[in-house]
Amino acid sequence: MPSHAPTVTAAGAAFLAWLRTARPTSAVGIWRAGHQPRLEQEPEPTPGPRLVGGAVLWGLLAWVVWSLLYDGYLGLWWLVPLDLLAPDDWVHGRSGPGLLRVTYYGYYAFIVAVLVVAAARAGRWAEVWRRYAAPRRTAASPVKAALLLPGEDPALWPHLRAAGAAAAADRLTADAVASVMGDVDHARITQAWTAVRAGHRTPEDFTRAVLRDGAAACGHPSGARDLPGRSAPHDLVSHQVRIGTAADTGRNPWAYRAADVALSPDTVGTSLLVVGPAGPHGTDRIVRPVAEAMGVQALAGRAAVVVVGTAAADHGPPGAYDVVVRLGDPASPHALNLYGGITDPDEAAAVLAEALTGDLAHDRDAGAQRTAAVLRQLLGPFAAAYGRLPALDELRQLLDGTPGRLPELRRLLEAAGHTGMLRDLDARVRQSSMPGDAGMLLADRLALLDRPALSNSLASAGGYCLRDVDRPVRVRIELPACGHADVPRVLAWLVLAQFLAAVTHRANRSLLACLVLDDVPGTVTVPAVHGIQRLRTAHACTVLALRTLDDVAPALRAPLLGAVGCRVATAGLTAADGRHSADAWGTAWTETRTVTDRQLIAETAAGRALHLLRQAVTGTAPTARAVTVQQVERERWSASDLAHTLPAGHVVISRTDTAGHRTPPLLVDLRH
Incomplete structure (x- = not known):
């Protein structure tokens, strides 16, 4: 425990509440902070009136049975266990009237409890509570920030204390409750301790740095401790960025419905392809959060990111990057090395x-x-x-x-x-x-x-080198938006080729190197596809945002979709692009129900009269319904669905993490 009890500020209380938030293990791509796991399989749906009616009916039945038992209409056989278990003096009152009442009323309470439990199980009272009562409950949860719990409380840095670095843990705990520490500080120091455990740094150096600088210890080379202008929620404990909410629809698996959807280095690390129109409801809602997430991970010492796009693209403020290369701008503070160093x-x-x-x-x-x-x-x-x-x-x-x-x-x-x-x-x-x-x-x-x-933008000696991705750096390269139409494409080829060469030969592969290419037509080439296929083994990835797959040569479209582990199709997709995405997601076995109505034919005069009476009352001829259930193989998402039924602000996204776990394509609302 800390040697003293520091004063907890309001900001410190909020930070501790975030740090202590439960993050249960969940399926790939689900936002873990505060997530409440659902059942693995969807329960059989029961209509509300039938569910409530059954609960009320079983409750009335239990009350009627108890009334008949208590009034003696069903005999006194149900009192036999009391005569067998309780002493005779208690049952017959020879031990006094007080003990007699306690004996009988206790037995009555036991019988009532048995009836209530039986009625609750048969009437599915728990399901009624979950469906109607639980969503309306509002539980006030006051923040207990002033109380630091021992044991596994993350605010007390138990892994440091277990390793003998109690002094460093005390300093970090004090900074946490005093609102001096932020989520990036926590992630950066945790990563530094991981380096200590891996033998890349001595425990003495770590402890000295923490005691000297506190939450600012083991800082990023830029000195930045946070990313300005965040536009998406980030959770640096689970390394996730939230992008939206899975739609509560039958198109999504039961475990994902209404769950928050997130991306993480484990999923982006298999490379990400976003296809669809640009704008606040299109690819921008994916590219900007991913660029932010990689920038935050770079500040925490876990990643290196290079973002390539035009100056008009929404990639965050310039202050969110360590190096900004404006190709074609004479005032650019950096040039790009022609040979990549x-x-x-x-x-x-x-x-x-x-x-x-x-x-x-x-x-x-x-x-x-x-x-x-x-x-x-x-x-x-x-x-x-x-x-x-x-x-x-x-x-x-x-x-x-x-x-x-x-x-x-x-x-x-x-x-x-x-x-x-x-x-x-x-x-x-x-x-x-x-x-x-x-x-x-x-x-x-x-x-x-x-x-x-471009005379001052490309240098044969000096300038920025993409081989710098072996350290946690944040780079933004702005392509010229005017001039010859092929210039941005050739420059993008140059950056991509240098990045592929740099990550292949870098010595430090502990960092995830990420290249974001946003809306550069014609970027995908044969060497690029081959390079993307090899990135996963080099602990590197690319994020490609394309307005349409028509920008890719026909022979490269299928290999490109197969080379990336994460695919995103946004609203406004063309039918041709939808066909390529539908082919990439393939088919799945699904259960279909075919309902047929067969008219009943009476064979007797009484039957025919009954049928005529039924038809006069209902207005339809008497029929018998037959239901046929079969398993059929259908496309997960058809080209028509992707092109015409995706609502605005929605995407269909599938993910694969670096461990090989996959998710089916999900319909996600990016607006919530």
């Missing part, structure tokens, strides 16, 4: 070729491998001659064959004695004169980036 010429050539010609990877004449060979023939000799990789304009001049550039490079290589590099340069000169040389394609793609508006 790669210094090896061969590796830089492979990444740059994938970025520039990823959409042509299916073309054997201009695929990424052929273009990578062209770049290797230039980057290697240039690095050997100048000790660095070429700038954007220098590389374009080498590919264009600008007079004087290749001879000058040859003279420098000859002077330095780089014979092997001379052979690469000679091969480039020979191939450049052949028809269909890939160098011209590369030069055309680089010409899109070699513009005055």
Whole structure:
């Protein structure tokens, strides 16, 4: 226990209440904070009047039975157990009238209790209470913030005390009740203690940091302790962000109906694809919370996030990021490294070729491998001659064959004695004169980036490197919204290729690296799909927001849907996009009931007269109803349902976590 009892403030009471909130284990994707689990299977529905009528009937029956027993109309046989169990002096009053009354009234109470229990079970009184009385009860739960309970109370940091760090636990408890600590502080310090348990940090260093800085200990490199402008509820104990409520409809499984729906690093870590129109009721309701969640996790030391989109996209305020790269803006505080911080010429050539010609990877004449060979023939000799990789304009001049550039490079290589590099340069000169040389394609793609508006945005040395994702960093890259239509697409290819290379070769894979690509048409290429398929093993993921799958090549749509673990279809989806989503979600076995009415034919005169009388009273001929139940395989969601029946502000979402657990597609209301 703490050595002193700190004064609890109102804010501290709210923080302790949040920290002590129950978070029961639930199905994948359910918001755990305060969740009340439901039955695994839906109970057989009973009409309300029948349920209430049965409860009242069994109550009256129990009262009638007790009245008949008490008045002796059913005999005195029910008093035989009393004669057998109680002493004769108690039963016959020889021990006094007081004990006689206690004996008989106690036995009466026992019989009444048996009748009430039997009537309650037969009349389903508990179901009546749950359906009608329980929802109307309002329980006042005063906050008992001033009382710190021992044992497993999370506010007392029991895992620190059990490990012998009682002094650090006392300091953190004092900061918690004094409203100095926030949810990000709690998550960050918990993550730091996890690093201690893993052997990456000594307990002495942790304790010194906590005693010195309290709730601010083990801080993020930026010094930020919270994310400004949060737009969604976050629970950093269960690492979740709430996005909406599952609709209480038969389209959703029983366990999910009316439950709060959330995303977490475990589900986003399998990559997320959002398809549908943009706006406050579309993809923005998914992308913004996910970007926030990854930013909060980065502040807690658990993730690194890179958000790519236009400046008009709603990705949070600039203060929510450590690095902001505004491509095409001369006032941008950072530029983007053209090679992603790669210094090896061969590796830089492979990444740059994938970025520039990823959409042509299916073309054997201009695929990424052929273009990578062209770049290797230039980057290697240039690095050997100048000790660095070429700038954007220098590389374009080498590919264009600008007079004087290749001879000058040859003279420098000859002077330095780089014979092997001379052979690469000679091969480039020979191939450049052949028809269909890939160098011209590369030069055309680089010409899109070699513009005055982007002159200060791409740097061959310096600038921001995506290899920085091996530490908890928050990055926002804004694409130019005007100019050539292909410029944002090529820049997005460049960022995606650098991210895929960075997460594959990073040394620190304890952090979840997340790349958010919001509304960049034509981003998905063959190398991109192959890279997304490998991200899960590298503890990395992507969040792709597409307005329509028409932006993806037809041959890549099915592989893309199969590569991601989480899929979202928003309201306003086209029928074609709905067909691809419906195919990805597949079919399920469901129970159907077929009801047929068969007219009854009487064989006797009395029967025919009875049927005529019944028809005159009811207005319909007498029929016999037959019900056929069968199991059929149907689509979980059809293309027509996705395109035409999704209400505004709703999405259909399916998720897979990193452990392999899946959820069926759920209809979720993002407005509540």
